[in-house]
Amino acid sequence: MTQENLTSSGRDESKRTPTLRLEGPQGAQATFGLHGAQLLSWTPSACATERLFLSGASRYGDGQSIRGGIPVIFPQFANRGPLPKHGLARTRSWTLLGQAPACARLELRDDAHTRAMWPQAFRLLLDVALSERALTVSLRVENPGHSAFEFTAALHTYLRVADIAQVRLHGLGGGYYLDATRDFAACRQDEAELRFGAELDRVYPDAPRELRVDDGPCRTLVHSDGFADAVIWNPGATKAAALDDMEPGGERRMLCVEAAQAQRAIRLAPGEHWQGSQTLIATD
Ligand SMILES: O=P(O)(O)OC[C@H]1O[C@H](O)[C@H](O)[C@@H](O)[C@@H]1O
DSSP: EESSOOTTSOOOOTTTEEEEEEEEEOOOEEEESBBBBOEEEOOOTTOOOOOBBTTOOOOOOOOOOOSSBBBBBBSOOOTTTSSTBSSSSSSSSSSSEEEEEEEEEEEEEEEEHHHHHHHHOOEEEEEEEESSEEEEEEEEEEOSSSSSSSEEEEOEEEEEOGGGGGGGSOOOOOOOOEEEGTEEEEOOOOSEEOOOSSOOEEETTTOOOOOEETTTTEEEEEEEEEEEEEEEEEEEHHHHHTTTTTOTTHHHHHHHHEEEEEEEEEEEEETTEEEEEEEEOOOO
């Protein structure tokens, strides 16, 4: 793994945040930053195209959240509790515990700052592993303290797409979802494949483990373990225009397919741990 100035996609986010690069077999590459332990770029071998969206208008400062890549959401999903939206892990600087060419392990522990917001002892481990065509991100939550806590979490993956109007998401047909754009009304998805246009923001409780995103010739399987739910989000043009860290037209080049534990909080007694992962597989 090497400290990078330019990512594989030619984007230069490292001018604004230090990035580290993973090198997998056959030229596969990924980059991440210590800020939020956030994956910022992934190029599988053979495809040679960037597969993670990262807004050119992202903010990288201390305490900011980065618009794109794979933000780690913990211990609160969205605004479902008293903490800042999506919790505190995505805005903190993590520690790099270990590195190898194609994998890395990062850690976040509670400190005075996190305890001021959320008075719990915790330890998070994020493992990232890159293979020829796949990227796996695993989140482990440990309770090293003396009292139990509850949390929700997600890997808030921003897939980069060529044209959202052409994207088809397979795997959720016939499933029930909560529509965040309509006060979380419970609905059923009748269509076998989901298409995108206006804002779409849904939580699919107890979702299938495997979804497939077709974006023209690019196909990505999204496999999750441990996380019960899937969250699918595209802001659409109107909402995107109100996000000051979204690049112009960015909503047409992204789709969030999130492995989430949003509906049911996980309770960890002292000494217990929980683990969830998401694997992205390029099949084109
Ligand atoms: O703007 P952010 O805080 O990064 O949140 C971005 C989005 O995250 C999730 O996908 C939620 O379901 C959306 O409601 C939210 O708008």
